[in-house]
Amino acid sequence: MTHRIEMEGGGVFDVSADEDTLLRGALRAGIGFPHDCSVGGCGNCRFDLVSGEMETLWAEAPGLTERDRRRGKRLACQSRPRGDCVIKVRPADEYRSVVAPRRRAARLVAKTAITPEMSEFVFQAEGQADFVPGQYGLLRPPGVEGVRAYSMSNLPNEAGEWRFVVRRVPGGRGSNALFDAVAIGDEIPLDAPYGHGYFRAAVERDVVCVAGGSGVGPIVSIARAAIAARPARRVLVFEGARTRADLGFEKLIGADLAGVASYVPVLSAEPEGSDWSGARGFVHAALEAGLADRAATCEVYFAGPPPMIEALQELLIMRWTVPVERIHYDRFF
Ligand SMILES: Cc1cc2nc3c(=O)[nH]c(=O)nc-3n(C[C@H](O)[C@H](O)[C@H](O)COP(=O)(O)OP(=O)(O)OC[C@H]3O[C@@H](n4cnc5c(N)ncnc54)[C@H](O)[C@@H]3O)c2cc1C
Ligand code: FES
Known part of the structure; x- marks a missing residue:
């Protein structure tokens, strides 16, 4: 009906x-x-x-x-x-959807800790995992109202494998249910793919990726896709996290890091006395210092918490006047 x-x-x-x-x-x-x-x-x-x-x-x-x-x-x-x-x-x-979204049952087959708060969840579902890097799926964790959006951290594949980097949000019902109430072998509903912050494969500009917190999931997927599409593009990655222990990009991308032209980790709450010699502060400030005159020649992708997205929009669109069609992002509400 x-x-x-x-x-x-x-x-x-x-x-x-x-x-x-x-x-x-x-x-x-x-x-x-x-x-x-x-x-x-x-x-x-x-x-x-x-x-x-x-x-x-x-x-x-x-x-x-x-x-x-x-x-x-x-x-x-x-x-x-x-x-x-x-x-x-x-x-x-x-x-319009670039790939028609479809509902399916997803079985949890593995879970790997990436940082103290983030794990990569690996689900297996029937049919191929058909999406464009940077898109998200809607998972329905058990016992909570509504669905939760999580971005795919792997590449599309015929084996039906869907990966998501999930941060355990203090007091959050959905993320805690995923960590605590879904065991290996359990099935939960997945509806995917959705979202417009996806990798534009046909565009041959250099690629700038900015991740904040669990935004590292889709950024790893986009960076991998961009590396695979070389030699036309250089891939530059900025990752914002609170402390050194909260950085996830290097662990997730593994050997593909060799294909990244520049990786800049930026810490906002690393203790002053630590031996961290890299950038400190907010990731958009590091982007401002590191990219400046090159911004107009790049395609920019970013994912993370709404305040980071707003700061980047202000920098890229209002101050650097990067055309909006070159900017692609997901706000993690
Ligand atoms: C496009 C997108 C992509 C995202 N990708 C990621 C990712 O890759 N990794 C990651 O860790 N997080 C991601 N998030 C954030 C994630 O979806 C959750 O918001 C986060 O995990 C907190 O959920 P929670 O249930 O723990 O917290 P809660 O505070 O319990 O729930 C917050 C979320 O649930 C929804 N919600 C709350 N109550 C209801 C209700 N009664 N009915 C329906 N919906 C409700 C809210 O809109 C909000 O999305 C993404 C968010 C968006 C929008
Ligand atoms: S798409 Fe419905 S509120 Fe965001």
């Missing part, structure tokens, strides 16, 4: 009655529905319900402001159609 969704102003698509959300149904149907995080944080998937019945999954989602709520706005990633509906939204080609 399906529900018919009509977009006021043109366009109709069908959503399966057992679909998780309006957003995911629209993307599966090939619609360029505006979105970003898929988890209620960014507000980019706002739409108006003109007629029909729509269930709200997470009424308090921070992606809606109080003003949005007063005006009756809804989030497509937190809405599920209960019948045929008419909605108001402005789709755009840039939001």
Whole structure:
């Protein structure tokens, strides 16, 4: 059974009655529905319900402001159609999925500690692991409301292997459930791939990658893909972490580090008395010092916490006037 969704102003698509959300149904149907995080944080998937019945999954989602709520706005990633509906939204080609997302069961086959707080989770699922480096999947950890977004840290492969670098967030329900309630051999639902912060293989500019914390997962995937696409590009990596023990890039990339033209680790909370002789402070400041005049000639990828993303947007777009189409990122809400 399906529900018919009509977009006021043109366009109709069908959503399966057992679909998780309006957003995911629209993307599966090939619609360029505006979105970003898929988890209620960014507000980019706002739409108006003109007629029909729509269930709200997470009424308090921070992606809606109080003003949005007063005006009756809804989030497509937190809405599920209960019948045929008419909605108001402005789709755009840039939001179309580059690889059609698909739901599957993912079995945990290995878990490796990368830092005291981060581990790489390896899942096995039926069919090939079809995604573009830099994209994310939606995992449903047991016993928590909603799904959680985690970016793939490996490369697409035919063996159906999906890797994610997950940070255990103090007090976080989903990340702690992944660490503590999913044992080797257990299966959990995975819906993937999603996201637009992916590697643009056809662009032959040098590649600059900036990772903050667990943003190192997708950055390793993008760096690997860029190295494989050489010799056209140089790959420069900046990694921000609190202390030396929290750095993950070198461990994750292994022997492929030899293909990275420059790797700059930057520590924001390393004890003053330690023997660390590398960069200190915030990673965007290190980028500013290290890249400056070369920024305009590069394709820039970054992933990590929202404050880091905002600082980099300000630097790259407002101050260095790098064209927005050369900047690709994921905010980890
Ligand atoms: C695009 C993207 C990619 C990401 N990639 C990574 C990654 O590679 N590695 C990594 O460690 N982290 C990543 N994150 C962050 C990750 O998704 C989680 O936010 C983080 O692990 C904290 O989750 P938690 O459940 O532990 O914390 P909590 O505070 O319990 O939950 C926070 C997250 O859950 C959602 N949420 C909370 N309550 C509900 C509810 N009732 N219903 C529905 N949703 C709810 C929030 O929107 C938020 O995403 C990414 C986030 C995004 C948006
Ligand atoms: S995509 Fe729905 S709030 Fe981010």
